[in-house]
Amino acid sequence: MPPARLTRPPPRAPSPSPPPPALTGHVLAKAPKGPTGKTTAALTDQVLPALTASITLLQPQAPKEADNLHRTVSVAAARTHQGRPSLTLADMARKITEALDAA
Template identity: 50%
Template sequence: MGINLTDQDKLTLRTAAYGAVSLMAAAGAAGSPHKVATRGSIALASATGPIGYVLAEKSKITGLHGKSVAELADRILPALTEAMTVLKQQDPAEADNFRGTVLVALDAGTRTGKNQFSPVMADMARKITGALDAA
């Protein structure tokens, strides 16, 4: 099965993936949000397959900043579900690739020196995973 994404679909995927990393960085502000964002973004840039090409495209992604974590979550969690819905309709294997890529980016961005999530980041990871699985 092939994958044929519109420009809007691609923007939704990039917004969802990079937004998930931004959401984790915002939730972990007590730690090092810059490290979370950098490590997570590097992981997203390492994606392969059609998803890797979409995430590597250079385009402006708006809406990754908010006045609160809640405001950011209101935009990003639905985008994650929408991205998974679009991908599942076209190619379930690419939906799995996208889901795995986002989760690896979260893991890469949020591991502490003791290899554990903080409770706040663990809760946000659960919410992000729930949004990915809601489709």
């Protein structure tokens, strides 16, 4: 009996790439949340640019107030949890900080 030949399995097809981060929340949102009836992703799309615009408008007119708003929102975003933040909360806090820093 001849020795068994070792064969390699066929190559696997590449796995599909995940959706872009901006779309992930919209894809995962199945039902409206909150009193406005909007999903969290829809609210995020509205609020984060508004934060950036607020800091941008305040900075030339009242730099101290812009800094105060930046600190206040940053502290609030960092303290929205008890104990260690979940990945979702940590990601949202990061997005808020990026929106504030973009100004």
